[in-house]
Amino acid sequence: MIVDFHTHIFSPTIQEKHDAFLQQDTCFRLLYGHQNAKLATATDIIASMDEHHIDVSVILNLGWTSHELCVMTNDYILESIAHYPNRLIGFCAIQPIAGDNALQEIERCAASGARGIGEIRPDIQGFTLSDATIMRPVAQMLIKRNMMLLTHASEPVGHHYDGKGSITPDTIYPFIVDFPELRIICAHWGGGLPFYALMPEVSAALKNVYFDTAATPFLYKPAIFKHVADIIGSDHILFGSDYPLMPPKRVLDQLTASGLNQEARDKICGENAQRLLSL
């Protein structure tokens, strides 16, 4: 089974009124404001999954800065997972600064079958993961509802790119340590956090943490698959593409070229996700 753990879809309304939403939201503008920005709907992703032999995709929302836009866009995620219950898994958006409204939104999404929250963007949404006043109630609610949290992450070094942001390993790590029971997925290899798992205490802290491979061809050589698997184990790596930013095939080709054995590749491609999502 192949599970793409990192994709983004938007409703036809957002596709049609792309410019109006760019005006309304900083996060959307930063990520989808450039000329070649691609937006896909549920219908588009199902067609792409059929073409690339992807069995299941996790459809993520993003870090909308207003609570109202989180709710509006979550409706489409929830509608899509209801429409394709065997193909799509939903992760919804919250604006943690919205306090009780954000907590109620987690409950609403959980009740409609969402499995997590993400892809959050603390750097754009205006909070830090280490702010316990904001994040403790959120983390506690996610644990209570058996939901995961997927955060964007990026490298503190290297080239700049649109949407890179500043959610670097040093800002994610204290949050991970504070909430050991919360299952956390760090996108884009956690901005390099797995490399610090050569430190024994970091390795112990990452027990409930997973790293997705979204957009790897833009960031790393294929060898990253093998190196990170050597450090944290292939059990903690989740194949994700960042569709429609790139077709899933590009990341899967890197995985094939990585030198990892079939057993490890099967885990990364789907078995880990199957276990995590109880598919």
Ligand SMILES: [Zn+2]
């Ligand atoms: Zn991201």
